[in-house]
Amino acid sequence: MISRNRFLGMLIPRILLLCFCLVVAVSGIALANTGGKGEKMRKDKYPRPEDWSPEYQRKAKQRAKIKYPFVRDVKEEDPTLREMRLNEKGIGIEDIEHDYYLLSSPLVNTYKDKYEPVRFMHAKHAASLDENCAACHHYRPADESKPETVPCRSCHKESFESKSTDRPGLKGAYHLRCMGCHEKENKGPTDCQSCHQRNPVDHSKKVELPQDPKPGEVTEECLNCHEEEGKEFSETAHWLWKGPSEHTVHEQKEVDIGKGTVALNGF
Numbered sequence: 255m256i257s258r259n260r261f262l263g264m265l266i267p268r269i270l271l272l273c274f275c276l277v278v279a280v281s282g283i284a285l286a287n288t289g290g291k292g293e294k295m296r297k298d299k300y301p302r303p304e305d306w307s308p309e310y311q312r313k314a315k316q317r318a319k320i321k322y323p324f325v326r327d328v329k330e331e332d333p334t335l336r337e338m339r340l341n342e343k344g345i346g347i348e349d350i351e352h353d354y355y356l357l358s359s360p361l362v363n364t365y366k367d368k369y370e371p372v373r374f375m376h377a378k379h380a381a382s383l384d385e386n387c388a389a390c391h392h393y394r395p396a397d398e399s400k401p402e403t404v405p406c407r408s409c410h411k412e413s414f415e416s417k418s419t420d421r422p423g424l425k426g427a428y429h430l431r432c433m434g435c436h437e438k439e440n441k442g443p444t445d446c447q448s449c450h451q452r453n454p455v456d457h458s459k460k461v462e463l464p465q466d467p468k469p470g471e472v473t474e475e476c477l478n479c480h481e482e483e484g485k486e487f488s489e490t491a492h493w494l495w496k497g498p499s500e501h502t503v504h505e506q507k508e509v510d511i512g513k514g515t516v517a518l519n520g521f
């Protein structure tokens with residue numbers, strides 16, 4: 255009898271756990287369905303300035319897609335000397351054509367685009383850094399006919415640079431420079447979420463289910479699109495675990511109980 259109680263003792267927490275999982279899953283779907291409301295829950299320490307017009311952003315997004323010719327050879331120059339020379343030339347904020355960018359390079363997003371474009375206030379940065387253009391534009395093309403300051407992605411041409419270790423890929427170049435300075439100056443965001451909004455995945459139109467779906471039907475629908483994730487999950491210990499368990503070996507029925515064998519996996 256004791257063992258039966260123990261069996262129940264094991265089963266009840268599991269049922270509770272299962273209920274909990276279902277509640278989490280259902281509220282997750284509900285959240286996805288609310289679309290806009292879900293966004294309010296995003297933590298954003300640096301919210302977008304209100305005066306940002308979508309038109310402005312649309313143009314910035316288009317600009318992000320421009321492809322620049324690769325600059326291989328650069329002028330070897332000490333960053334400090336370069337800064338002095340830029341100052342002598344009188345290059346300043348008025349030479350900045352666009353005061354902000356949405357950084358969303360096709361080079362970086364070739365394989366995966368997990369996040370929305372990163373916003374970058376160009377003029378604001380230049381101003382708060384006393385027009386020190388060389389803090390970011392650290393090299394210039396060797397070719398004299400090219401402009402002094404060219405975009406990062408004309409030289410950092412790959413998303414990830416495996417061959418050359420000192421010239422990082424574009425993603426690395428941005429991360430090192432942007433976050434490096436923010437950390438050093440103790441100003442500006444350094445946590446992922448303040449620069450990156452996750453690309454919202456609106457499931458409200460993706461998931462098609464009958465009025466009162468059975469649990470199995472929900473899983474089936476998810477797996478229609480998330481086959482890979484399904485495969486990965488079914489290889490986890492969580493899914494494959496089988497008894498014996500210290501609670502079951504002396505059971506009358508001697509069932510090897512576990513997610514890999516009994517009903518729980520049927521979902």
Ligand code: HEC
Nearest residue numbers: 357358359362366367368369372428432443444445446449
């Ligand atoms: C100061 C701003 C900043 C911070 C903080 C930051 N990133 Fe980025 N990240 C960028 C920029 C700029 C790009 C290049 C975006 C592009 O061109 O698409 C980028 C690109 C990426 C990309 C590839 C592009 C994409 O949309 O999927 C990933 C992945 C990424 N960052 C992950 C992270 C993670 C993880 C963290 C936190 C450890 C982080 N980033 C923190 C600025 C930042």
Ligand code: HEC
Nearest residue numbers: 346347349351352355379380385386387390403405406407
């Ligand atoms: C905090 C870093 C930073 C500073 C400081 C900075 N820039 Fe930039 N600049 C960028 C980034 C990032 C881009 C976007 C292009 C890219 O990512 O490849 C850019 C783009 C440009 C471009 C490309 C052409 C254009 O206008 O669309 C020019 C020119 C330019 N900057 C000039 C300047 C000048 C002049 C200064 C100094 C007054 C300056 N920048 C200061 C980071 C910086």
Ligand code: HEC
Nearest residue numbers: 328390391393394395404405406409420421427428430431
């Ligand atoms: C004219 C070409 C050119 C442009 C434009 C350029 N880079 Fe670089 N970058 C290089 C080269 C070459 C190296 C490797 C040599 C070195 O380590 O200094 C490099 C190295 C780097 C490094 C690693 C070494 C270090 O200094 O920390 C970072 C980070 C970096 N670049 C960021 C940027 C960012 C951000 C921009 C745009 C604002 C940019 N670069 C624009 C040519 C360029």
Ligand code: HEC
Nearest residue numbers: 300372373374382389390428431432435436439441442443
């Ligand atoms: C050389 C230093 C430096 C570099 C490089 C730099 N930043 Fe910053 N950033 C700052 C400083 C300083 C501030 C705070 C400015 C202020 O509040 O006036 C800041 C603020 C910001 C903010 C918040 C601005 C706001 O108005 O809320 C964002 C977003 C940001 N940086 C993004 C970037 C990205 C993306 C890059 C790389 C492309 C970058 N920064 C590179 C120094 C830097």
Ligand code: HEC
Nearest residue numbers: 279283452453455457460461462472475476477478479480
């Ligand atoms: C019609 C296709 C489709 C169906 C059905 C579907 N999804 Fe998705 N789901 C996507 C796509 C596309 C993405 C984004 C791409 C990615 O991250 O792989 C995504 C992303 C996700 C993410 C990651 C979100 C994030 O921000 O990282 C989760 C979690 C998720 N789906 C759960 C579910 C669940 C649970 C179900 C079943 C109720 C489901 N999906 C059904 C297409 C679908």
